[in-house]
Amino acid sequence: MSQAKVSKRNLLLRQTLVELLGRATADIAALRHEINHALNVVEWLDRLQPDATDALAVAALLHDCERWFPQQRIRRADFTDYLEYKRRHSQQSALLASEILQTVGRVDLQQAVARLIQGHEFGGDPETNLLRDCDSLSFFSWNLSDYVEERGEAAARQKIAFMYDRMSPEAQAKVRSMSLVSKHLPLLAEFLRQR
Ligand SMILES: [Fe+2]
Numbered sequence: 001m002s003q004a005k006v007s008k009r010n011l012l013l014r015q016t017l018v019e020l021l022g023r024a025t026a027d028i029a030a031l032r033h034e035i036n037h038a039l040n041v042v043e044w045l046d047r048l049q050p051d052a053t054d055a056l057a058v059a060a061l062l063h064d065c066e067r068w069f070p071q072q073r074i075r076r077a078d079f080t081d082y083l084e085y086k087r088r089h090s091q092q093s094a095l096l097a098s099e100i101l102q103t104v105g106r107v108d109l110q111q112a113v114a115r116l117i118q119g120h121e122f123g124g125d126p127e128t129n130l131l132r133d134c135d136s137l138s139f140f141s142w143n144l145s146d147y148v149e150e151r152g153e154a155a156a157r158q159k160i161a162f163m164y165d166r167m168s169p170e171a172q173a174k175v176r177s178m179s180l181v182s183k184h185l186p187l188l189a190e191f192l193r194q195r
């Protein structure tokens with residue numbers, strides 16, 4: 001990708017992030033996790049597909065954005081079906097992403113970003129699969145330790161299985177080769193031994 005395109009992409013991502021932060025109602029300490037995860041998914045996308053479309057880059061940044069609004073947040077406890085919870089979380093994030101894109105003047109991206117975010121938990125077409133892989137790679141490389149600490153080992157085991165089994169074989173291979181697995185994440189190492 002040309003330097004001009006990279007600069008334009010970075011400007012778009014900065015504007016989008018500033019708009020999301022301006023709207024977010026969670027306090028800044030609670031947002032730490034969401035901000036880091038969103039940026040980390042963008043980072044994985046940069047690594048795996050540096051020439052990704054603007055829509056995919058914005059979708060990477062906004063894919064979980066409903067979680068930045070605790071009052072309206074879609075809550076796991078309200079659903080008996082985990083996949084239904086994931087669907088509602090994806091729909092709500094897609095809706096908010098459309099509003100943000102309207103404000104930053106990129107209505108041309110609304111439809112594509114909404115489609116990508118709606119599919120980010122499950123995949124579908126190649127672009128959505130890549131977003132899903134980047135989301136899972138971020139979880140394994142960055143979020144897992146926090147997750148175990150916050151939710152406990154039983155919930156973490158289920159989450160590991162969901163995040164791993166949905167990935168492409170190529171992305172699964174990346175998780176297996178992560179050097180931190182055996183040292184810092186014994187739960188993940190145990191899971192991988194059984195796969
Ligand atoms: Fe998500």
Ligand SMILES: [Fe+2]
Pocket residue numbers: 037063064135
């Ligand atoms: Fe995510």
